[in-house]
Amino acid sequence: MTVINIKxxxxxxxxxxxKAGDHVQISGTIYTGRDAAHKRMxxxxxxxxxxxxxFTDQLIYYVGPSPAKPGEIIGSAGPTTSGRxxxxxxxxxxxxxxxxxxxxxxxEKVINSMMNHAAIYFGCVGGAGALLQSxxxxxxxxxxxxLGTEAIxxxxxxxxxxxxxxxxxxxxxxxxxxxxxxx
Amino acid sequence: MKTIxxxxxxxxxxxxxxxxxxxxxxxxxxxxRTAESSEESENGKEILKTxxxxxxxxxxxxxxxxxxxxxxxxxxxxxxxxMIADGSLExxxxxxxxxxxxxxxxxxxxxxxxxxxxxxxxNTPAVIHYKVVPGDQLKIKILPKGFGSENTSALKMLKPSDxxxxxxxxxxxxxxxxxxxxxxxxxxxxxxxGTMEKAALMAKEALGRPLWMxxxxxxxxxxxxxxxxxxxxxxxxxxxxxxxxTVLGVNVEVFPTxxxxxxxxxxxxxxxxxxxxxxx
Numbered sequence: 001m002t003v004i005n006i007k008x009x010x011x012x013x014x015x016x017x018x019k020a021g022d023h024v025q026i027s028g029t030i031y032t033g034r035d036a037a038h039k040r041m042x043x044x045x046x047x048x049x050x051x052x053x054x055f056t057d058q059l060i061y062y063v064g065p066s067p068a069k070p071g072e073i074i075g076s077a078g079p080t081t082s083g084r085x086x087x088x089x090x091x092x093x094x095x096x097x098x099x100x101x102x103x104x105x106x107x108e109k110v111i112n113s114m115m116n117h118a119a120i121y122f123g124c125v126g127g128a129g130a131l132l133q134s135x136x137x138x139x140x141x142x143x144x145x146x147l148g149t150e151a152i153x154x155x156x157x158x159x160x161x162x163x164x165x166x167x168x169x170x171x172x173x174x175x176x177x178x179x180x181x182x183x
Numbered sequence: 184m185k186t187i188x189x190x191x192x193x194x195x196x197x198x199x200x201x202x203x204x205x206x207x208x209x210x211x212x213x214x215x216r217t218a219e220s221s222e223e224s225e226n227g228k229e230i231l232k233t234x235x236x237x238x239x240x241x242x243x244x245x246x247x248x249x250x251x252x253x254x255x256x257x258x259x260x261x262x263x264x265x266m267i268a269d270g271s272l273e274x275x276x277x278x279x280x281x282x283x284x285x286x287x288x289x290x291x292x293x294x295x296x297x298x299x300x301x302x303x304x305x306n307t308p309a310v311i312h313y314k315v316v317p318g319d320q321l322k323i324k325i326l327p328k329g330f331g332s333e334n335t336s337a338l339k340m341l342k343p344s345d346x347x348x349x350x351x352x353x354x355x356x357x358x359x360x361x362x363x364x365x366x367x368x369x370x371x372x373x374x375x376x377g378t379m380e381k382a383a384l385m386a387k388e389a390l391g392r393p394l395w396m397x398x399x400x401x402x403x404x405x406x407x408x409x410x411x412x413x414x415x416x417x418x419x420x421x422x423x424x425x426x427x428x429t430v431l432g433v434n435v436e437v438f439p440t441x442x443x444x445x446x447x448x449x450x451x452x453x454x455x456x457x458x459x460x461x462x463x
Contacts, residue, residue: 001229021226036300066250066290075288076241076250081331081364103331103422104364125233126331126366126422127455129250130241148302149250149290161233163226163424173226174363177425181224182418 005159009057010098012118018164020171024122025159030059030101031142034080036150038088045091052143052152056096059122062103064149066129073139074155076129079103082121086110093117101162105174115170122162123173135160185319186266187463189275192321195461196279199325200255201287203459204247207238210393211370211431211456218368218421218428227426231368234421234454248455252289253327255280255309256387260322263315273311276323281305292330312384321463324391332369332453335361338383341445350375350447351410357449358414358430363423366453368431370394371410374448377438386450389434391458398435407433421454431456 001023006014008028018024031053033041041051062082066075082102089100090113099120106114106121114121124132135157143152165173219231241248257276267275284291284306293307294300337357341349354373362369374385397404410433420426431454440446 001225023229064250064290064292066247066252067288069246069288075290076247078250080251081334083364103366105423123422123424125230125237127249127453128233128237130244130246130248131233131237133246134240148304149292165424173424177224177226177420178418178423180418181420181425181427183416 008059010059010120011057015098015118015120016168018120018167020164020167020173020176022164024162024164026059026101026122026162027158027160028156030061030155030157031055032061032063032065032153032155034062034064034150035084036147037144037152038085040144042088042091051095055092055098057098059099059101060092060097061101061155066149074133074136077133077136078127078129079124082106089113093119106166111166111170111172114166115168118168120164120168121166123165124160124162132160184264184266186268187321188268189270191463192267192272192275193279193282195463196276196323196325197283197286199323199459199461200280200283200289200327203325203327203457204252204287204289205241205245207248207455208458210395211454212238214394214431215368215454218431222421222426222428224420224424224426226424227421227428230421230424231428247289249329249453250290251292251329251331252284253329253457254293255306256326256328257309257311258324258388258391259311259313260316260320261313262318262320264319265321276311277307277309280307280309322460323463324458324460326387326391326458329453332365332451335365336386336450338379338446338448340379341447343443343445345445347406349445351406351413353447354410354433354449355413355417357451359417359419361451362419362429365451367419367423368421368428368454370431370452370454370456371414371433372450372452373410373433373435375435375437375446376440377446378440379446381438382446382448383450385436385438386448389436390450390452390456391460392434394432400437403435403437407435410435
């Protein structure tokens with residue numbers, strides 16, 4: 001199987017090169033955020049306040065890590081279900097967010113917004129938190145520290161494995177792959 | 184009369200929480216290995232291999248298999264001839280959860296109020312179901328339940344005229360809608376009969392039954408086999424990215440019900456399906 005190495009941030013041109021079904025390894029800075037952080041960011045936007053991060057061409061990883069053991073920088077860190085962020089994602093894509101990493105399907109509204117902004121959605125293996133942790137090389141809490149596991153973290157990853165599930169054209173592996181095995 | 188000290192209960196529950204979150208049970212491991220060898224989809228095979236590799240890493244480094252270490256569900260069988268010394272059983276069980284989640288570096292995922300949503304910071308309260316039984320044993324079963332899969336569960340009050348076909352249809356529709364988000368290949372617990380809450384409770388308990396064990400009633404075992412095959416024909420596959428392994432097992436429990444009713448509850452678990460049992 002061919003694996004494509006990609007670096008963050010990812011420009012629109014970089015994103016457009018990837019196709020649904022591509023296996024990738026991501027290296028560089030990514031940002032973590034899930035339910036509570038998204039809710040707070042959208043509330044900030046409603047009030048006209050800035051986002052805690054400039055998300056232009058950046059990737060958000062939907063994860064709430066477990067606590068780090070002594071001498072380690074982070075605990076288990078696998079993806080959470082992306083669909084819970086559907087209500088918030090289009091507004092972040094408007095602000096330039098380049099893509100998301102998570103698990104599970106996205107709403108039609110999110111996919112349409114992704115196509116409008118040439119954004120990309122990566123899936124990684126749910127539950128594989130111990131394995132994915134070893135790809136994380138540094139962790140810094142960037143915002144909303146009071147949210148604990150749900151705080152926004154800036155993390156450096158090396159060869160983080162993922163699959164392009166929905167590409168910039170809206171091709172969606174959840175639809176195309178299932179048909180091949182439906183009996 | 185047999186007496187158990189609360190300290191022993193606290194320590195045991197703490198150990199069980201860590202064990203359940205770090206080590207995979209034998210029935211799940213065997214079932215995932217079988218899935219890996221039978222998977223037809225290239226993505227699916229690769230995903231199953233990653234899942235198996237992840238168990239090894241978690242075991243070797245004693246870190247949680249998954250970062251969502253769940254809300255703890257406990258089934259407690261309490262022998263009526265047993266005495267608990269030094270405090271209440273409920274307090275000891277809850278204290279054990281708090282101890283295990285702190286000492287095991289497990290994620291605290293419980294919020295105190297469903298609307299206000301402030302983290303309790305010790306993963307309590309656990310949801311505990313008690314059963315008083317003859318004898319002097321204390322049996323504790325722990326299922327730390329992740330919510331990626333819990334959120335895809337469903338309950339419906341069917342009509343008696345819906346019958347077996349209605350139950351099949353509801354289970355398959357629930358699996359079809361939920362399994363891409365629930366970290367497939369999933370385990371499906373089904374409760375049929377009783378009242379609304381009895382059906383839900385049976386569905387949860389069914390998840391803790393080893394996958395190799397079938398329901399002793401022939402018609403219910405046949406339903407389990409039918410559902411397993413039908414769900415795996417959906418094509419959803421590991422993590423929803425296509426394949427022939429969508430469901431690892433379907434466990435159905437039944438209970439007498441009312442002349443007017445046919446409650447059915449479907450509780451979904453991810454492929455880790457953590458469950459640990461001990462007797463004191």
